[in-house]
Amino acid sequence: MPNRSVAFSGKKKKKQLQAKREKKQTVLCEGRGFPRSQNSKAPVVSEAILAKVQEGIDNPASESANYLEDILTINQQPGGRGNVNRYNLKFRKQTPEEIEKRKALHYAPIKLLGEEELELETEFFFPPGLDYPMRPEWKKNMSKQELDRNENKHFRLFCEKLDKDFADKDLSLYELNLETWRQLWRVTEMSDILLIIVDARFPVSQFPPYLYYRLVEEANKGIILVLNKCDLIPPSVIVAWEHYFHNKFPKLLVVPFSSMEGYGHRRGMLRMAAEGSLRLVDACEKLIHGSVDLTSWKEKIEEERNIDNEMNQECEAEEVSDIVINTRPEHHERYKDGVLTIGTIGYPNVGKSSLINALMGKKVVSVSRTPGHTKHFQTIFLTQNVKLCDCPGLVFPSTVSMHLQVLFGSFPIAQVRDPIGAVNYVAARLDIPSILKLQHSEVQNETASDTSWTAFYICEAWAMKRGYYTRRKGAPDVSRSANEILRLCLNGHKSLVLFIRPPSYTQNKGDYENDPRAEEIRQIQGVHAAVHEPSVEFPNHACR
Numbered sequence: 001m002p003n004r005s006v007a008f009s010g011k012k013k014k015k016q017l018q019a020k021r022e023k024k025q026t027v028l029c030e031g032r033g034f035p036r037s038q039n040s041k042a043p044v045v046s047e048a049i050l051a052k053v054q055e056g057i058d059n060p061a062s063e064s065a066n067y068l069e070d071i072l073t074i075n076q077q078p079g080g081r082g083n084v085n086r087y088n089l090k091f092r093k094q095t096p097e098e099i100e101k102r103k104a105l106h107y108a109p110i111k112l113l114g115e116e117e118l119e120l121e122t123e124f125f126f127p128p129g130l131d132y133p134m135r136p137e138w139k140k141n142m143s144k145q146e147l148d149r150n151e152n153k154h155f156r157l158f159c160e161k162l163d164k165d166f167a168d169k170d171l172s173l174y175e176l177n178l179e180t181w182r183q184l185w186r187v188t189e190m191s192d193i194l195l196i197i198v199d200a201r202f203p204v205s206q207f208p209p210y211l212y213y214r215l216v217e218e219a220n221k222g223i224i225l226v227l228n229k230c231d232l233i234p235p236s237v238i239v240a241w242e243h244y245f246h247n248k249f250p251k252l253l254v255v256p257f258s259s260m261e262g263y264g265h266r267r268g269m270l271r272m273a274a275e276g277s278l279r280l281v282d283a284c285e286k287l288i289h290g291s292v293d294l295t296s297w298k299e300k301i302e303e304e305r306n307i308d309n310e311m312n313q314e315c316e317a318e319e320v321s322d323i324v325i326n327t328r329p330e331h332h333e334r335y336k337d338g339v340l341t342i343g344t345i346g347y348p349n350v351g352k353s354s355l356i357n358a359l360m361g362k363k364v365v366s367v368s369r370t371p372g373h374t375k376h377f378q379t380i381f382l383t384q385n386v387k388l389c390d391c392p393g394l395v396f397p398s399t400v401s402m403h404l405q406v407l408f409g410s411f412p413i414a415q416v417r418d419p420i421g422a423v424n425y426v427a428a429r430l431d432i433p434s435i436l437k438l439q440h441s442e443v444q445n446e447t448a449s450d451t452s453w454t455a456f457y458i459c460e461a462w463a464m465k466r467g468y469y470t471r472r473k474g475a476p477d478v479s480r481s482a483n484e485i486l487r488l489c490l491n492g493h494k495s496l497v498l499f500i501r502p503p504s505y506t507q508n509k510g511d512y513e514n515d516p517r518a519e520e521i522r523q524i525q526g527v528h529a530a531v532h533e534p535s536v537e538f539p540n541h542a543c544r
């Protein structure tokens with residue numbers, strides 16, 4: 001008789017599945033070289049492994065990912081309005097090895113860096129020789145296909161060269177979508193003045209010097225560096241940055257700005273950021289030498305200044321500007337038809353759209369906490385003879401670390417595969433446990449030999465404080481917690497404000513604090529300056 005298969009009970013099946021799951025987990029854990037200790041929930045990592053990990057992080061060239069293949073795939077997508085993904089931000093993918101190495105740092109004891117170690121300058125992020133892709137030579141009679149082919153080839157060669165020339169450096173993720181670069185080319189071509197908008201917390205990591213040389217020295221454009229979000233940092237740091245940029249880039253005008261100055265006390269109210277706007281008009285006047293009359297812009301600001309707070313306008317989206325998708329090259333005619341065209345350039349999430357709304361005194365472009373929200377450039381008339389042109393956020397080639405990219409918002413937090421690693425980066429620079437008033441889970445454990453903070457413990461403590469637990473095992477949900485810590489930092493939560501300083505800031509801090517400019521900056525910061533306010537309470541969104 002043929003063998004009949006034995007009936008498999010539900011209980012047996014359950015046991016079998018459980019054994020399979022356990023086996024898989026052991027393999028995963030061992031694969032990472034993280035044996036688990038008896039007392040601690042966190043894996044233990046030996047000094048030797050940590051040293052190796054650090055070595056790998058310091059020298060990532062050995063793990064260079066072949067992202068050049070991606071470029072072809074990205075830029076061969078069908079164009080047109082139909083393809084919604086055509087304008088998405090695109091970066092190379094991280095290799096699994098890179099991710100694994102970073103993960104080991106979750107369990108390394110954290111050592112806080114000194115304030116001087118947060119003093120950084122341009123060259124740290126933009127080593128000499130770095131550049132951005134320029135529009136290749138073109139002729140007026142070229143067909144669309146010819147232009148397209150030419151630009152695609154030029155861009156691919158640019159990326160290949162960058163990859164080769166900087167093989168020994170840890171180049172960060174930069175924009176691989178040619179369509180976005182085309183928009184930059186078009187915006188720079190059509191503008192008389194360019195506003196390079198940076199997050200005042202990280203200015204030198206978002207201001208590529210090659211952009212300055214190309215635009216000012218070669219294309220003879222006027223450029224203004226806007227230190228946006230200046231409400232998030234002390235005025236003395238802004239004063240120090242102004243000195244730094246004036247000395248290093250003599251033709252650059254620097255304007256501190258806070259788009260939040262335009263927000264009223266009541267929710268949903270928006271008005272013009274008048275103080276910042278006035279500084280901007282002054283800077284524009286210096287650059288155009290009377291070629292366009294800016295009186296109407298100034299009058300508009302004065303009018304707005306005199307409006308009572310109670311008369312603030314409702315924060316509703318008004319008629320939206322002219323969205324321009326045509327990026328075909330054209331020769332620039334200065335102050336065409338007596339209109340001053342001001343282009344805005346910057347990394348994603350630096351607040352370009354907010355700045356335009358704050359200049360307008362009403363919501364004309366939509367704002368989002370998600371980077372890459374603006375997909376194609378739009379033009380808006382500020383007054384009859386001043387036109388703004390908002391370019392989508394662009395990530396320029398640099399050596400900015402992945403973690404910093406996450407913290408200033410050029411890489412979406414939702415796509416971060418290692419949020420705890422990014423928390424480790426913040427924790428080395430900000431005392432998270434005391435800012436968030438965290439309690440180490442091992443403090444109560446008498447057998448625990450070490451109660452140093454690690455990124456893992458920070459995320460665990462925050463998860464417990466907020467009541468975030470995983471559904472299946474009921475363990476503290478460290479990923480969710482890490483995500484939230486990063487968001488607090490990105491949005492400049494009043495106490496979690498990470499910012500860099502210019503060289504010698506700490507040494508000359510007193511002078512910057514007493515500089516008369518500091519008072520002027522306080523006015524631009526408006527009522528929302530985080531730096532003067534006490535820490536806030538968190539609303540409790542606990543969920544089990």
Ligand SMILES: Nc1nc2c(ncn2[C@@H]2O[C@H](COP(=O)(O)OP(=O)(O)OP(=O)(O)O)[C@@H](O)[C@H]2O)c(=O)[nH]1
Pocket residue numbers: 228229230231232257258259260261346347348349350351352353354355366367368369370371372373374375392393394491492
């Ligand atoms: N504290 C503070 N937050 C700001 C300021 N300006 C913008 N933000 C916030 O920064 C985030 C991004 O603002 P957006 O204006 O959408 O930035 P964007 O540069 O247009 O972003 P992309 O569309 O990705 O290019 C939003 O959450 C804004 O509320 C500012 O001056 N101060």
